[in-house]
Amino acid sequence: xSEGTSTERPxxxxxxxxxxxxxxxxxxxRLPERVRAWAPLAIVLTVAVLYPYMVDDLKSFTTIxxxxxxxxxxxxxxxxxxxxxxxxIVVGYSGLLDLGYVAFYAAGAxxxxxxxxxxxxxxxxxxxxxxIQRDTEGIHVSVWLVLLIAGSFTAIVGILIGLxxxxxxxxxxxxxxxxxxxxxxxxxxxxxxxxxxxVTNGTFGINPIDSPGFGSTLNDSVGxxxxxxxxxxxxxLFYWGILVLILITVFCSWRLRDSRLGRAWIAIREDETxxxxxxxxxxxxxxxxxxIGAFFGGVAGAYYASFKSGAFxxxxxxxxxxxxxxxxxxxxxxxxxxVLAGGIILSWLNIQGLAVLGDKFNDATGRNFEIAKxxxxxYGTIIVLMMLFRPxxxxxxxxxxxELEEGVHDETFFDVSH
Amino acid sequence: MAVExxxxxxxxxxxxxxxxxxxxVDFTVPRGSIVSLIGPNxxxxxxxxxxxxxxxxxxxxxxxxxxxxxxxxxxHAITALGVGRTFQNIRLFQQMTALENVLVGMHARLNGxxxxxxxxxxxxxxxxxxxxxxARELLQFSGLRGRDDELARNLPxxxxxxLEVARALATNPKLLLLDEPTAxxxxxETAAFTGFVDKLRSEEKLTVLLIEHDMxxxxxxxxxxxVLDYGEKIAEGTPHxxxxxxxxxxxxxxxxxx
Numbered sequence: 001x002s003e004g005t006s007t008e009r010p011x012x013x014x015x016x017x018x019x020x021x022x023x024x025x026x027x028x029x030r031l032p033e034r035v036r037a038w039a040p041l042a043i044v045l046t047v048a049v050l051y052p053y054m055v056d057d058l059k060s061f062t063t064i065x066x067x068x069x070x071x072x073x074x075x076x077x078x079x080x081x082x083x084x085x086x087x088x089i090v091v092g093y094s095g096l097l098d099l100g101y102v103a104f105y106a107a108g109a110x111x112x113x114x115x116x117x118x119x120x121x122x123x124x125x126x127x128x129x130x131x132i133q134r135d136t137e138g139i140h141v142s143v144w145l146v147l148l149i150a151g152s153f154t155a156i157v158g159i160l161i162g163l164x165x166x167x168x169x170x171x172x173x174x175x176x177x178x179x180x181x182x183x184x185x186x187x188x189x190x191x192x193x194x195x196x197x198x199v200t201n202g203t204f205g206i207n208p209i210d211s212p213g214f215g216s217t218l219n220d221s222v223g224x225x226x227x228x229x230x231x232x233x234x235x236x237l238f239y240w241g242i243l244v245l246i247l248i249t250v251f252c253s254w255r256l257r258d259s260r261l262g263r264a265w266i267a268i269r270e271d272e273t274x275x276x277x278x279x280x281x282x283x284x285x286x287x288x289x290x291x292i293g294a295f296f297g298g299v300a301g302a303y304y305a306s307f308k309s310g311a312f313x314x315x316x317x318x319x320x321x322x323x324x325x326x327x328x329x330x331x332x333x334x335x336x337x338x339v340l341a342g343g344i345i346l347s348w349l350n351i352q353g354l355a356v357l358g359d360k361f362n363d364a365t366g367r368n369f370e371i372a373k374x375x376x377x378x379y380g381t382i383i384v385l386m387m388l389f390r391p392x393x394x395x396x397x398x399x400x401x402x403e404l405e406e407g408v409h410d411e412t413f414f415d416v417s418h
Numbered sequence: 419m420a421v422e423x424x425x426x427x428x429x430x431x432x433x434x435x436x437x438x439x440x441x442x443v444d445f446t447v448p449r450g451s452i453v454s455l456i457g458p459n460x461x462x463x464x465x466x467x468x469x470x471x472x473x474x475x476x477x478x479x480x481x482x483x484x485x486x487x488x489x490x491x492x493x494h495a496i497t498a499l500g501v502g503r504t505f506q507n508i509r510l511f512q513q514m515t516a517l518e519n520v521l522v523g524m525h526a527r528l529n530g531x532x533x534x535x536x537x538x539x540x541x542x543x544x545x546x547x548x549x550x551x552x553a554r555e556l557l558q559f560s561g562l563r564g565r566d567d568e569l570a571r572n573l574p575x576x577x578x579x580x581l582e583v584a585r586a587l588a589t590n591p592k593l594l595l596l597d598e599p600t601a602x603x604x605x606x607e608t609a610a611f612t613g614f615v616d617k618l619r620s621e622e623k624l625t626v627l628l629i630e631h632d633m634x635x636x637x638x639x640x641x642x643x644x645v646l647d648y649g650e651k652i653a654e655g656t657p658h659x660x661x662x663x664x665x666x667x668x669x670x671x672x673x674x675x676x
Contacts, residue, residue, distance in 0.1 A: 252536050259535035259542075260521075260528045263514075267522045270511035277471060277505075279497035279526030279589050288532065 040337075048243055052236040066356045071235035073351045078242040079304040080350075081343030084327035085249045085336070086296030091325065092334035092397070093262060094289040095269030096166070097174040100181025102320040104294040107157045108301025109311040110188055111150035113206030115141045116306065119198075130213035131227030143212035143306050147245075147299050154298025155291040157184075162290035166283060169272070181321050189313040200313070207310030212241060212303075229309065238307050245303060246340075249296050253336050256292070265289050266334075319376070323350070326383055332393025341394050350375065424449045424593050424625045425470070430479035432465055432649075439465040441649040442479065447593065452619055452626045454636045456660075457646035458669060463629045464506055466646070467597055470627075471503050472496045484592065498526040502591030504582040506598045506629070510570040516581050517566040520553040523588025553588065560584035561614070576607045583614075593625045594618065600632050608632060612639055637661065645669065 028036065051074065058068040069077060083105060090098045113119055116129070118138035126134060128142030141149070165176045192202030200206065211229030218224045228237040256262045264285045267275040276282050305311040323346065331342025358371030371378075386393070427445040431438070440462045447453050455463050468474040470481060472493040481489045488496050497503075502523075511519050528549055534542045557566055560580045565573060570581060579599060586594060596615070600608045612635050618624045630636045636643060637657040645653040645660055647669040653660050660666055 255536045255538065256532070259532075260525060260530040260546075261532060261535060263518060263522050264525055266514060266518075267511050267525075270513055271509050273473065274505065274509040274511065275522070276493040277473070277497060277503055277509075278523045278585065279494050280522070281492070281494045292532070 045247075049240070052239055063360075066359075067353070069348060069352050071239050073348075075235065075238045075242055075307055076304075076351050077344055077347040078239070078246055079300050079307070080324065080347040081327070081340060082242065082246050082249050082300040083297050084324050084331070084339050084343035085246070085253055086293045086300065087324050088293075088328050088334065088336070088339045089253060089256070089265075089296070090289050090293035091328050092332075092339065093257065093269065094265040094286060096286060096289060097170065098177045098290075098293070099174050099321050099325065100161070100177035100179070100184075101293075101297060101324050102316050102318065103161065103181050103184035104154050104158060104297030105301040105304075105320065106184050106188060106311075106313075106316040107154040107294075108150040108298030108303075109305035109315070110200060110206070111153045111298065112143070112146050112209050112302035112305040113200075113311040115139050115146045115149060116143055116210035117206050117208060119201060119206045128215075129210055130215040131230050132210060140210055143210055143302075146210075146306075147212075147302050150302035151295040151299040154301070155295040157298075158290040158294025159287055162287045163283075166286045166290065178318075178321075181318055185313055185316040188316070203313055205310055205312030205314075207312075209305050209309050209311065211306055211309065242303060242307075245299060250336055250340070252292075252296075257334075257336070261285070261288060269334075323379070326379055329383060330386055330394060332396040334397035335393060335395050338393045338395035338397065345394075346379065349379075354378065422449060423447065424484060425627070426482040427470070428480040428482070430466070430469060430481060431477045432462070432469055432474060433477045438649050440469065440646075443646070443649075443651050445644060445651065447625055447627055448641075449625055450619065450623065451641040452615065452628065452639050454628045454630055454640040454643045454657075455646065456630060456633075456636055456643060460648075461646040462649040463646055464597060465649075467503065467595055467629065470496075470595065471501060494526065497589050497591075500590070500592035501595065502586035502589040502593070503595040504579075504586050504597055504599060506601065508578050508582055510578060510581055510585070512571040513569060515567050515569055516557060516562055516573065516584075517550070517553050519570055519581055519585050520556050520588045521549055523585040524549050524553070524590075527588075527590050556584045556587055557581075560587070561610075576603060579603065579611070580614075587618075587622070591624065593627060596626065596628045596630075598629050598631060600630065600635055608635060611635075615639055 031039070052071055055068060055071060055074075059065045059070070083101065086104070087098065087101050090096050090101075116139070118136060120139055121137045123139060124135065124137050125139045125141075126132070126136075127140070128145060129140035130142070132140050161177070161180050165173055165180070168176060188200040189203055191200030192198050192204075211227050211234075213227035213229075213231075214224035216226055219226045225231045225233070225237055228234050228241070231237055257266075264275065264280045267278065267280060268282065268285060272282060275285075327343040327346045328339050329342070330346060331340065332338030354375055355372050358369060361367070361371065362369055423446045425445075425447040427443060429442045429444060430440055431442050432440040443466065455466065457463055465474065469476045472488065472491050472495070476489055479489070480487060483496070483499060483501060486499060488499065488501075491499075511522060514522070528545055530542045530545055554566060557563065560583055562577060562580055562584060565577060565581075570578065573581060579602075583594075583596070583599065586596075599615075600611050603611060615626060615628070616639055619626060628636070628640070640657050643653075643655065643657050643660040644651060645663070645666050647665075652665045652669060653663040655663070
């Protein structure tokens with residue numbers, strides 16, 4: 001039987017590190033392995049940390065200066081990139097197509113609204129809050145703690161959504177998550193009278209929301225800012241704050257990917273039936289993917305709500321779920337570097353890039369073309385072009401399941417409900 | 419109490435709508451034996467396997483493994499109890515390396531949790547080191563030395579079959595179910611594989627249940643052979659007894675051949 005011995009042989013064993021930056025050849029290849037593995041991270045990190053000091057100079061360049069995001073835009077970009085990293089755990093690692101990730105963003109933002117604002121006037125509870133009068137109404141918990149609580153609460157929401165939906169596969173899962181992505185914003189929009197009790201303040205949303213900070217004790221002793229929002233440097237502080245959160249997210253994504261749980265996620269993505277036969281409990285493992293993905297979405301949502309000092313139902317529309325999914329697909333599903341790149345590029349285009357490009361185009365041609373109006377057409381075109389020419393993403397994961405090329409999924413082989 | 423029978427199946431039945439795929443089959447596997455399950459295509463062999471491993475719920479009947487009733491248990495729990503399996507059509511994790519495939523097989527034997535993995539505690543590091551060492555051993559034992567870092571999809575067919583077995587062994591089974599392991603192998607590969615299965619029993623003290631079409635393999639290594647036809651057990655016994663059984667010859671060659 002000649003088909004028995006396949007002649008297909010790999011040209012070269014894939015190496016776990018490196019690879020990503022192979023295109024810079026020559027001198028780069030002669031550097032020691034260790035340097036090559038860490039240099040990109042060190043360079044990116046240095047630039048990212050120092051960006052607030054450089055941004056004014058960078059923006060003063062002619063022509064290209066306009067392309068650099070101001071610090072408040074940079075916070076937006078990083079918040080959405082962090083959500084994309086969270087979604088990457090669900091979609092990229094575990095292969096669970098989630099079209100309702102915006103629900104987690106909303107859950108995080110509203111947790112911040114409940115625990116760090118004057119929303120619940122009936123009580124006055126303060127715990128570690130900074131820069132707020134002691135007798136202010138409402139619940140005011142330290143925003144650092146709120147981030148953690150928001151993440152945990154959102155993880156629980158993720159589990160609650162996951163329990164009924166994760167029994168489904170492929171397209172069906174996508175459709176049901178889409179439903180949940182619509183339900184949660186509707187609930188918050190109409191949540192101003194749950195049995196006469198105002199939970200979400202309806203369409204008006206919750207604002208103002210407290211800001212993170214270190215309080216006067218730490219300010220006096222080591223000079224850390226009392227409160228970000230009231231600080232002269234507020235954008236810098238919020239920028240560095242989200243940078244730290246992104247780093248934590250990247251670290252966790254990386255450690256989880258190489259862990260027992262991460263291997264189980266990827267195994268489920270590759271072949272659910274075989275994964276179950278290898279002793280992986282499907283429901284539990286998938287639910288963990290949902291919970292952890294949701295956790296980062298919740299933290300990012302709470303942080304952004306604190307930055308904007310408000311949570312409004314109009315922020316949580318379906319497009320955001322698709323937008324985040326586009327970031328993951330553009331960057332490369334399952335690839336941490338890829339999703340970072342995809343997230344930064346798309347959210348930059350969204351908040352600034354398209355408008356600037358449109359202006360440049362109009363200046364050059366003398367037209368009056370509002371390019372920002374066509375944003376979703378443009379993103380759609382980008383995704384279509386990516387699928388045609390680079391379906392594995394900008395920076396592909398070493399092993400990439402070509403789910404979107406191959407179509408969807410094997411049949412349900414056994415009942416996963418038990 | 420050391421149970422002499424690793425696996426006891428009582429009146430196991432599976433219906434798909436009106437079709438009876440497995441019809442009240444009684445079946446036992448003695449400890450340390452190699453038992454083969456044979457029968458024409460569509461006889462219900464793989465369906466039988468899928469019920470043993472919890473992938474299909476049985477319509478009726480009982481499956482007892484090592485004294486535990488596993489009839490209602492989900493696949494991962496049955497694997498955790500000590501039943502490893504391979505698949506008829508290879509189901510490796512294609513985009514994972516050979517080593518990672520084996521590591522996935524160890525899932526139920528490892529304890530690394532979420533927080534401990536993120537923090538990289540000494541316990542988790544040690545466990546991962548040991549798991550990697552054990553996985554390399556298993557790959558070597560299965561004849562895949564030096565293939566550790568190759569993606570499963572890039573392995574030659576015979577090696578993919580071996581990797582499936584290595585992955586099943588990683589679950590640390592007491593009973594190993596092999597579903598047509600030599601399908602698509604050439605005679606040399608088949609001979610090598612037969613030797614390998616024999617080694618599993620002698621060196622790893624495994625009990626093996628085998629679905630196989632290649633009669634040289636079946637007659638060469640089996641202690642006992644069970645024959646299924648249209649979901650019913652039509653014969654059982656030593657290879658020689660089964661070979662001369664009239665109903666078996668009829669099932670394979672048709673009426674009149676006997």
